[in-house]
Structures are given as C-alpha cells and as structure tokens.
Amino acid sequence: MKIESIVRSEEPIALFGGGQIGPDDLNLAFNRVNCVVAADGGAAILIDSGRIPDAVIGDFDSLDPVYRDQIPDAQQFFVSEQDSTDFEKALRQIEAPLVLGVGFLGARVDHQLAAFNTLVRLQDRPCVLLGEDEVILHAPPKLALPMAKGQTVSLFPLRRVTGRSRGLEWPIDQLVFEPDGQVGTSNRALGAIELQVDGPGLLVMLPRDMLDEVMRAFLSGQSARWPARAE
Structure with a gap:
C-alpha cells in the first residue's frame, strides 16, 4: 500500500542535510525554490540563516533541542525507524517534480556513498545533489x-x-x-x-x-x- 507523502508540491523543493554546505549554497537554493525541508539536523543551518523550514523530517537524533524548540510542532515529522539515513527518511516522504539536495556531499565519504545509494534505490524520486564543484x-x-x-x-x-x-x-x-x-x-x-x-x-x-x-x-x-x- 502506498504511504501518503508528508510533503507534496507541484514545484521543486530544497532538502537540507546536516553535512557540508558552502557559503553560496543557501542563496542558490532559496532563489530556486519556495519550499525548504530539512532532514533532521539540516534544520540548524536553515534556522541560523533566519529561515524556519517548512517541514523537518527524521528521528531527531541529530537536531539540538535549542533548534527543535524554534520549529512549530505542526512542521515536525518524526520517523522512528533506524534502518535508513536522514536523507532517505526525508526523500521517501517528499512528492515533488524535483528535489534539490543541499548538505549531503562533502565531509564524510560514508555519508556520500549512502546518499548515492539512496538516489538509486529511490529511483522514482528525482533529486539533484549540490556539491562544492x-x-x-x-x-x-x-x-x-x-x-x-x-x-x-x-x-x-x-x-x-x-x-x-x-x-x-x-x-x-x-x-x-x-x-x-x-x-x-x-x-x-x-x-x-x-x-x-x-x-x-x-x-x-x-x-x-x-x-x-x-x-x-x-x-x-x-x-x-x-x-x-x-x-
């Protein structure tokens, strides 16, 4: 049975992770989408920039309570299972013509490989990951x-x-x-x-x-x- 997506949009969405985000990445994403979603700890950089994410999806194990307390309860979506990454948890729950993934490349190689694995396994969810180069x-x-x-x-x-x-x-x-x-x-x-x-x-x-x-x-x-x- 198909699970109803948490976030649905007819326009592209930006999804932010807790990894490496370059100095121009925020503005680049904000200028191309209207809706921004965070995968767990990815909410922190959005809040620091002055933008409360439209939705935060994850198990909230990597989001400091100081940030979580600033997000309205209606915009927090808890996904409890521990068999997937924050990126996969969030991408599974987004239905949009395209997702722009920011903060999923750079830093740890294992996280990058897991993101590539997710891109291929969730093959019906078009997503472009933004890297430094x-x-x-x-x-x-x-x-x-x-x-x-x-x-x-x-x-x-x-x-x-x-x-x-x-x-x-x-x-x-x-x-x-x-x-x-x-x-x-x-x-x-x-x-x-x-x-x-x-x-x-x-x-x-x-x-x-x-x-x-x-x-x-x-x-x-x-x-x-x-x-x-x-x-």
Whole structure:
C-alpha cells in the first residue's frame, strides 16, 4: 500500500542535510525554490540563516533541542525507524517534480556513498545533489542538456546498466557499465549532449554551473521518470 507523502508540491523543493554546505549554497537554493525541508539536523543551518523550514523530517537524533524548540510542532515529522539515513527518511516522504539536495556531499565519504545509494534505490524520486564543484543526479531514462565543449561529464554505475549517447567525446553505446567493471569518469562534452539509459542505476556528475540546465530538463518532463522500485 502506498504511504501518503508528508510533503507534496507541484514545484521543486530544497532538502537540507546536516553535512557540508558552502557559503553560496543557501542563496542558490532559496532563489530556486519556495519550499525548504530539512532532514533532521539540516534544520540548524536553515534556522541560523533566519529561515524556519517548512517541514523537518527524521528521528531527531541529530537536531539540538535549542533548534527543535524554534520549529512549530505542526512542521515536525518524526520517523522512528533506524534502518535508513536522514536523507532517505526525508526523500521517501517528499512528492515533488524535483528535489534539490543541499548538505549531503562533502565531509564524510560514508555519508556520500549512502546518499548515492539512496538516489538509486529511490529511483522514482528525482533529486539533484549540490556539491562544492559539481551536481550529481541519478540518470533518468532520457537526458538532454546544452553543454559547452570540453565540460566534464562523469558517469558512474551503481548497478549493471547500458545506454546510448550523443555529444560525448567517448560514446557509451557499446559499453556495459558495472560498479566493479567499466565506469565513465572524466568524459567530455562536444557540445549539447543526449543520454538514453536502459535502466536505473547510473549516476551523472556534471559541473556545478549546470544546475539550472539540469533542473530545466527534469521540470520540462522530457526526461521521464523511473517507476517506483518494487520492495
């Protein structure tokens, strides 16, 4: 049975975590979304910036009571299970055309790997993670982006996956990507690129300044979405 999402929106949402957040990340997110949600301890940086999150989702084990007391009870959503990360708890409960994830990259490598795992397992929840130098997303079935010649396009599989490309210096058409086999780091755009992926499981890493183009691609509907993964 499908569980009703805690946060639902027809517009993109920003989701903040408790990890590394750069000096420009807050304004970048605030200028692109109207609704901001925090995954547990991610509420602290929002409150410090003067913004009370529209919702806080988690088990509240990493949010200081000083911050929690400033959040209205109606905007706190307790999720008790301990088998998932704060990022997964929150992303599962958001229904939106796109989630911009801030504060989930940088710092601890294990947290980053867990975030990548969540992107792929929650394949029906489009999400773009913002990093210091790049944006990282789970490749949708189709992705077309206007890129400048020479910009880096890195592809990393978390499952066995195949696909086709146009506009890459090294096409992927004849490749089989696997986590312990062929990967596609440091490919380069020849200009506008197109990717078609045969199944979920491929991470795409692009320069940070591609964020707006990536958001437009998802919000236009041209990229399509993977169905929810069978549990």
